[in-house]
Amino acid sequence: MKTAKTSSPEVCTTQEAAHILGISVSSVQQLVEAGIIEAWKTKGGHRRIPLTAVHAYKATPGSAGDAGEHGRSHVAQRAGNGRTAVLVIEDNQLQRELYAKALASWGLPLDLVYCENGYKALLEIARSKPDVVLADIVMEGMDGYEVVKTILNDPQLRDVSIAIASSLDKDEMAQRGGIPAGVVFFPKPINFDELRGYMRACCARREREAR
Known part of the structure; x- marks a missing residue:
């Protein structure tokens, strides 16, 4: 700058x-x-x-401004459909594929979007306001912690459920500020049974709110 x-x-x-x-x-x-x-x-x-x-x-394709109207339309369309919008932030392609395979196999009412870095994730959050964000911590550029802090500091996003996933140990997590209050932590490698339980709870919450 x-x-x-x-x-x-x-x-x-x-x-x-x-x-x-x-x-x-x-x-x-x-x-x-x-x-x-x-x-x-x-x-x-x-x-x-x-x-x-x-x-x-x-005017850049894919920017928040370029997709603003689409984003509002997307939110309006899913507002009454009872489905849970999930944004997965993960820079490792193999891990994204594992998430996609697991999440699709559970039969839950999930609408999934994947972002490979924090910058794209912020734009997606701004235009579609997902119900759930699952963020990797260690990524090049803007890491998952920065994205999570941005969500927590924005009053308009207070209803977003946040989970973080990382292979960092407890000491390394503590050096980064620890796990923020209200944020769920999943150690890597991911226990998909635990993740499924979390997603079920998020879907149940979304269903209650849609009534």
Whole structure:
């Protein structure tokens, strides 16, 4: 991110960018820190983002802005169908395939979406607001912890059920801040019987809420 002394009228704040893109402020901050959206800081330490950069990102295929209407339609369609929307964040292709095979075999009313990194996951969360997020912890770039913290810090996502999966031991988990309150932890290799029980509970909760 650049540092500049002045800014032009064609800029916006992080909050304004979030409004334009239809995502949370924290998601915009993550995109800026990753260099995906250009920005700079004023002398006072406030982020300023060129409007051209915001609209360029919005027009990018697969971005939150590009899929905003689709996202709202998706939420509206599943609002009354009693199904549970699950977002799985996993960068290992083999592990994603294992999840897909297991989850599909249980006969549960699940709508599954898979993301291979944290950045794509944030965009998917912003546009579709899943009922359940199952996140790997160790990933390149934005790891699962950052995604989980973003969800926990967003009041609009307080109803999302969160589970994390990792091969890290207890000491390594503690170094990363431990397991956040209200978050379910599954050690790797995954015990799929335990995961099935968790997903059943999430489906039951979704069914109750849909009534």
